[in-house]
Amino acid sequence: MIFTSEIKNEIFLGVILVGIFLLQGCRMSEVEWGWKAQRPASIQEVFSHEVHETVLEKEGFACSVCHPMGALIEEEKEEEKMYDFSKEVFFPGKETCHFCHFNPKGINVAPGRCGLCHFDLLEVQPANHQFDWGSKHGVYAKADGGDCGSCHLPKFCEDCHQRRDLPTQRVHDRNFRFVHGMEARVNPKSCGNCHELIGFCASCHIEGGYER
Amino acid sequence: MVILFLILSPGVISAQEGDEENPHVEMLDDQFVCLDCHTRLPKEGETSPDYFLVDLPSENCLGCHSEVEHSGVKEHEKKDSGPLPGDENRKMTCFTCHDPHPQGSIHGRIVYDSEVNPRSRDFTRIIHFPDVEKRAKKEVAPGKKKEVYLRFPMGQDQLCRECHDPLKEAQWREGILWNKFLRFFSYSLP
Numbered sequence: 332m333i334f335t336s337e338i339k340n341e342i343f344l345g346v347i348l349v350g351i352f353l354l355q356g357c358r359m360s361e362v363e364w365g366w367k368a369q370r371p372a373s374i375q376e377v378f379s380h381e382v383h384e385t386v387l388e389k390e391g392f393a394c395s396v397c398h399p400m401g402a403l404i405e406e407e408k409e410e411e412k413m414y415d416f417s418k419e420v421f422f423p424g425k426e427t428c429h430f431c432h433f434n435p436k437g438i439n440v441a442p443g444r445c446g447l448c449h450f451d452l453l454e455v456q457p458a459n460h461q462f463d464w465g466s467k468h469g470v471y472a473k474a475d476g477g478d479c480g481s482c483h484l485p486k487f488c489e490d491c492h493q494r495r496d497l498p499t500q501r502v503h504d505r506n507f508r509f510v511h512g513m514e515a516r517v518n519p520k521s522c523g524n525c526h527e528l529i530g531f532c533a534s535c536h537i538e539g540g541y542e543r
Numbered sequence: 544m545v546i547l548f549l550i551l552s553p554g555v556i557s558a559q560e561g562d563e564e565n566p567h568v569e570m571l572d573d574q575f576v577c578l579d580c581h582t583r584l585p586k587e588g589e590t591s592p593d594y595f596l597v598d599l600p601s602e603n604c605l606g607c608h609s610e611v612e613h614s615g616v617k618e619h620e621k622k623d624s625g626p627l628p629g630d631e632n633r634k635m636t637c638f639t640c641h642d643p644h645p646q647g648s649i650h651g652r653i654v655y656d657s658e659v660n661p662r663s664r665d666f667t668r669i670i671h672f673p674d675v676e677k678r679a680k681k682e683v684a685p686g687k688k689k690e691v692y693l694r695f696p697m698g699q700d701q702l703c704r705e706c707h708d709p710l711k712e713a714q715w716r717e718g719i720l721w722n723k724f725l726r727f728f729s730y731s732l733p
Binding site for chain 2: 380390391392393394395396397398399400401402403404410413414415416417418419420421423424425426427430
């Protein structure tokens, strides 16, 4: 069998695509995790008491906060129901974890590492986080910045928007201070995606005008 | 005859009431109540693997108490009792955590209640129990008894830490190289 150069290229391209597919651990269904990592059977497998110990002690939380032993079970008649109910009470539910890790009212006090428990992040991904979210998120963030904080720590935004010490600076180039005037003149609206135009720009420009 | 009945009747009635009373509390006043659970009183320094109990250590309390009286019992069942007293197979039983003898009944013995700090108690009441009720679709009845004769205080987690050591658990987990390797491939939101 003779392979023409076109077929060879197609085979080569196919091999690369399959490789990328495997490396990315693409999921074919809701339960498949590809080869990336074995999906834990339960949250208890990934929960670390050591990591939480210091924080819980500092906050004055006893073991019984997550594992209460004071609830009456004997009211259940069937043994199987007794056991199920005991299990429900004795192990913490999502509200216990969310109190620190996902608390929109109180702002997260603990890292929002949603993926630790939500093994399939698509289950908890907000509906508006679509493929073009990168270009749209500024509008939403400006409308309700606290909403971002219900899942993300401030660091998540700051890594892109405030840090100036990384060569991988993503939003504004390192020399942006010198060229931002041109970009602002070309498309002033783009600044407004994230910044309050009047307040933010004026905080530098109001005294000396544009030439300052 | 009537007079005799009137004289004896309060004693009969009080004896009937006494049967229904808590034998743990009675220990403070009545030495003979020991024989409700024990075959005999041990001599000074004498010990026995069955604690001189009338039934097997694993079953002795079940004459009066339910097998699943409160949450967490089933989860501890058949676990090693560690440094605390265990049943005939050195597994956990009621008296692993509870001391059936109230304070004052045995010289020098101290027992503790189930009180935890207010912050922990409120968290359980406000956050955890409503969550359970939502999931189990059943009302959670918090135990009203505070005097539960624990061997160590619950408040500072001393009782739990007699057997549980988060650090040891972590070391065991960290020791698995495979888990360390997999950590590189796990992903999560920052």
